Amino acid sequence: MRPSRMVNRSDANSLPISTPHFVGRDRELNALRAAVSRRPAIVLVEGEAGIGKSRLLQEWIAGEQALTALVSVCPPLRESLTLGPIVDAFRGIDRLVAGLRLTDLAGALRPLFPEWSGDLPPALEPLEDAKAARHRLFRALDELLRALGVDVLVLEDAHWADEVTLEFLLFLTSRQRADGPSLVISYRPEEVDAGSLLLRLTSRLPVGVTGSRIALASVAPDDTASLVSSMLGGEPISHEFRSFLHERTGGIPLAIEESVRLMCDRADIVFRDGQWVRLALTELQVPPTVRDSTRERVDRLSPAAQQTLRAAAVLAEWSSEAAIAGTAGLTPEDARAGIAEAADARILSGDDRGRWRFRHVLVATAVYEAVARTDRALLHRRAGEALESVDPQPVARLAHHFREAGVTAPWARYAEQAAAQALASGDNTTAVVVLVDLLSETALPPADLARIARTTGLAALGRREPVDEVYHRVVRGLRAVLDGPGLSAREQAEIRNPLGRLLITGGEAAAARVELERAVTDLGHDPAEAAKAMTYLGWAYGSPWPASTHRRWLRRAADLAAGIESPAVRLNLTGNRAAAFLMLGDDEAWDVVAGLPFDGATAPERLDVARIHTNIGTGAVMWGRYADAERHLAVALRLADAEESSRLLFNVQLELANLDWFRGRWEGLAERSAALAEANADRPAIHLAGVRLIARLAAAAGRRREAEEQFRFVLDEATRLGAADDAMEPAAELARLWRADGDIPRALQITDAPLRTIRGKGIWLWATDVAPVRVEALLAAGEAEAARALTEEFARGLRGHTAPAPRAGLALCRAHVAAAGDDPARAASAYARAAQAWEALPRPYDALRAREGQAIALLAADRVAEGRQMLSVQYEELFRLGARGDADRVAQRLRDHGADVPRLWRGGRKGYGDRLSPRELEVVRLVVAGRTNRQISEILAKSPATVDQQLRSAMRKAEVTSRTALAVKVTEAGMLEDDDSGVTLS
Structure with a gap:
């Protein structure tokens, strides 16, 4: 038996503490070797902090002497330097750049590597387009990699990487060839957003590229024992010590190592009976965290x-x-x-x-x-001062340190330099994040604040992210600068212009109009920006102006655009003008549309063309020109998909879903609508449009309560945001529901405001859905003269306009008026004409409902057999379309007239039905945790209205009327113990 050897505090330094051996990772190491051996390869090494990702890569690199590897680590900076990790990796090479065979393209590398300026080709001409500049830089970096003969590019802690670095990795992935470098990337999954570019590295691998994902888990208890033993001279540890340590550290190698070192420092372990044991296992506390x-x-x-x-x-x-x-x-x-x-x-x-x-x-x-905290500020200031002597200056780090130090002037100076570097690489988000905090710094001179605010606003317009916290911070910051003193009229205009356009992105149409109108009078020095602002003012939503005012803005923008040299700017203005004229219902829009391109020479041009065709497709859907809509949306879909613009793809997918609704292609539409609404919870316009689609389907299926709630939500939000055109359909559908209930006053009241808007603006294109239901309600209220007057007013408003959808709506108004007369045969003919107009679009659901009116008129004309036959046809077609609620109504009419109703198969209900959606489940969990709606909004980064809508939907499905009752019901249902979404609350 070996003697007992106690370790006391005074003798702690004599304890044989060694670096732990590499244990428990043989399978992962072999997998990494095998993956990289099949070049080119992309290997993702994932795991939580301290799990051993870096150690795995170190062991692998040490055993691969034949490979040329570049290794870099992403720093945990609040504002990462654009392409900083990639630049650091190249700076670690031993080989001289002067001896490499580089083309003139390598001149693009000079801004990144000023210390190599004597060895690189001459600098290239700057590009105005940020994305084109970024693409050129990526190509140059790729050329340098290949010239150096790099076999593997290793990037550690990629969860901290800036977006441009990740885009460069995706660029390398798309160009992988047998002679290209493999990529090995480590990251923490818990710190990667669901939409991060990092997760796409292995989602679409080119042919011939090996993709592998290695996930590191906690080490097993036996490996914990081996790791600790290797630190303590190779001697074994007791079973109790092993179990205790594994349980308290969770098997995280870093936590194990640090805990052992601490126990040694505290003399909490003893070598006894041939093994290491811990003293007083139940009394002395082992720190549970590395901290x-x-x-x-x-x-x-x-x-x-x-x-x-x-x-x-x-x-x-x-x-x-x-x-x-x-x-x-x-x-x-x-x-x-x-x-x-x-x-x-x-x-x-x-x-x-x-x-x-x-x-x-x-x-x-x-x-x-x-x-x-007081000491941190001093240390950050010293760090900034120390790094100022570094050449080249690490401007992002300098901005970070001076910001944390609270020293405004150097913070602002370096932040602007870092933002300029990020923008030069096309990384707008990094530029915005670096600058936005400066907008609240009142210590800066007004002129500096104005310049920074303008740069921030324009950079924010170029971001590809949806409406998020960064967007809200920018809006708050720009408004704060505008509220401050000392700005000239020109400086205010240069801030209000991007602010107004950002507010359009955020769905705040009325507020956007106010900012743009105030900006445009002082933008004479910048015709391109003035024309853009005028074009936005030409869009018909968000203001009480009549159509003539919007047309005047559009024509002023067109006059300015004629003198602008940049083809890209002229294209942008022309496309926006065409879409604006479509919203006004003006036929001249189609002459402009005919001259639009269907592709672009550069990535930014293609994205702009895609956006333009999306807007044209939206207008064509509103007009009822569905074939045109399908053609333009197909162009937009192709370009948006090619450029991997997820944001624009959502817009296109939404309009395609709208098109499918109108054309009667309802199969799978419920699932698509729910997915669109949930995926765009922070983009108000897209989210509301998705909810509107859900409501349409619910109303057609006869789920009246659900439809009413959803339409009410859409109407309230559209009204709050100032989106007058988006308020038309939900108001019309609510009126239709209430009229069916016999609540005529309510149906009239809900259509008052939309009709006032249409009359005030003179845009009768918007009356397609509102006018027919308003006419019906007026007739039901005994106001036949008012119904006829509205119908004639609608007809006058459409003179000179050829949009098919509102003309079908006008035909339906006339049919309703005819049905209120004494000639049912005339009414049947009028409904037939309305149905034909809808069928010509085609818009089968509306056509079927018009045919129902025709059948009712035939029955009233004593053409019973003909009317019953028509109702039977409508019943079957409505049922097969998915309009089960309408089909049930028609079936009842058939029974009332003595006809047999065929029994048709009823499939399962689409969508989540009575189950909670994943987004509703998130909200309910926080309700049970006692959070208020405002707190839930902040936690989930959703608008309060979205939280309220999802909470009300959950309460409806649970058949409860209070938050408390909802919490009780979901808890009793055991839903909170289940990770799966879609738990039924019944």
Whole structure:
């Protein structure tokens, strides 16, 4: 038996603590080797913090001496430098650039590598288009990779990568060839958003590219024992110690390692009876997190080492001894001694370039969070001052440090430089995030604030993300600058212009119109921007102006556009003008549309052409020109898909879904509508349109309560947002529901405001759905003269306009008026004409409902057999279409007239039915947790209206009328214990 060897605190340094062996990862290591051997390959290594991703890559690289690998790590900066990880990877190469065979394209690399300027080709001419500049830069980087003969590009901690870096990786993926580099990328899945570009790296692999995803899990209890044993001289550990340590650390290698080091520092372990055991297992507490263990370990170091670690934590990246010394406020000698002590304690690690950083990010975070906030500001200021001497200056890091230090002037200076670099690479989001916090800095001179606000607003317009928290921060920031003192009229206009266009993106039409109208008078110095603002003012929504005012703005924009040299700007203005004229119902729009291109020479041009054709398709749907709509939407779909613009694809998919509704292609439409509504919860216009589709289907299926709730939600939100055109259909459908209930006053009241809008603006294209139901309600109220007057007013409003859909609506109004007369035969003919008009579009659902009116008129004319026959046909066709509610109504009419009703097969109901959707489930969970609607809105990044709508939908499905009752019911149903969505609440 071996003697017992106690370790006390005074003798702690004598304990044989070693770097742990690489254990429990043989399968993953073999998988990584096998994947990379099949070049070209894309390998994603995923796992939570501390799980061992970096160690796996280190072991693999150490065993692959024949491979040329570039390795970089993404720093955890709040605003990452555009392409910073890629640039750092190249700066680590030993081979001289001067000897490489590079084409003139490599001149695009000069801004990224100013230290190589003597060895690179001459700088290229700047490109105005940010996306084109980014694509050229990507090609140059790819050329450099191949010239260097790089076999593998390794990127660690890609969850912190800037968007342009991820786009470059996707670019490499699309160009993978047998001689191209493989990609090995590590990241934390829990820190990657669902829509991140990172997750698309292996979703669409080119032919011949090997894709592999290696997920690291916690190590097993036996591997925990092996890892600890390797740190303690190879001696075994007790079963109790192993179980205790594995349970408390969750099998996370980093947590295991740090906990062991802490226990050794505290002399909490003893070697007894041939194995390591822990003293007082039930009494002494092992820190459950790396944070606790790290803080205690750091406290045992000398003051100089502790200050060095605080500086390294603030710097957050590989940093030189000089930078650490300057940040820590230490002499070079003291800093060097502190670094050496921290390195000996296995907290810092160095590279062959004399730089240092924390071995683990979690440890760095623990140290940083332990620094008092007042001390953090001082350390960040020192870090910024230390990094100012670096050449080239790391402007994103400098902006970050001076921001955290609260030193406004250098923060603003470096933030603008970092934003300019990001914009040059086409990374608008990074530029916006770097700048937006400056907008609330009243310490800046007004002229500086105005310049920064204008840059921020224009950069935000180029973002591809939907309406998110960044969008809201920009809007708040721009408004704050406008509310401040000292801005000239021109400066205000240059801020209001992008603000107005952003508000259009956010669905705030009325507010957008106010900003643009105030901006346009002071934009004379910039004809292109003035013309854009005028074109937006030409759109008919969001203002009480008559159509003539919108037309005047559009013609002013056209006059300005004629003198603009840029073909891209002229195309943008022409496309927007055509769509605006379509919304006004003006036939001249189609002459403009005929001259639009169907493709573009560059990616930005293709995206603009796709957006234009989406808008034309939307207008064509409103007109009832469905063949034209399908053609334009097909162009938009092709281009948006080719450019991988998910945001634009949602717009196109929504209009295609609308088109399918009108044309009677309802199969699978419920699922598509629900998916569109949920995927665009933070894009008001798209979300409301998706909900409107859901409501249409619910109304047709006879789910009256659901339809009413959804239409009410859409109407309220459209009214709040100032989207007058979007308020027409929900008001008409609510009136139809209430008229069917016999609530005529309510049906008339809900159509008052839409009709006032149509009359005030003179846009009778919008009356397609509202006018017929209003006429019906007036007739039911005994106001036949008012019904006839409205019908004639509708007819006058359509003179000179050829849109087929409103003309079919007019035919239906005339049929309703005829039905109220004394000649049922005349009414039957009028309904037949209305049905034919709908059929010509084709719009079968409306045609079937018009045929129902025709059949009723035939019955009233004593043409009973003919009327019953027609009703039988309508019953079967409505049923097969999916309009079960209408079919049931027709069936009852048949029974009332003594006819037999055939029994048709009824399939299952589409959509979620009485089950909660995934988005509703999110809201309900937070309700049960006691959150208010406002808190839920903030947590889920949804608008309060969306939360309210989803909560009301959940309450309807649960058949309860209060939040408390809902919480009780879902808890009793056991839903909160089930990860699956779609739990039935009955």
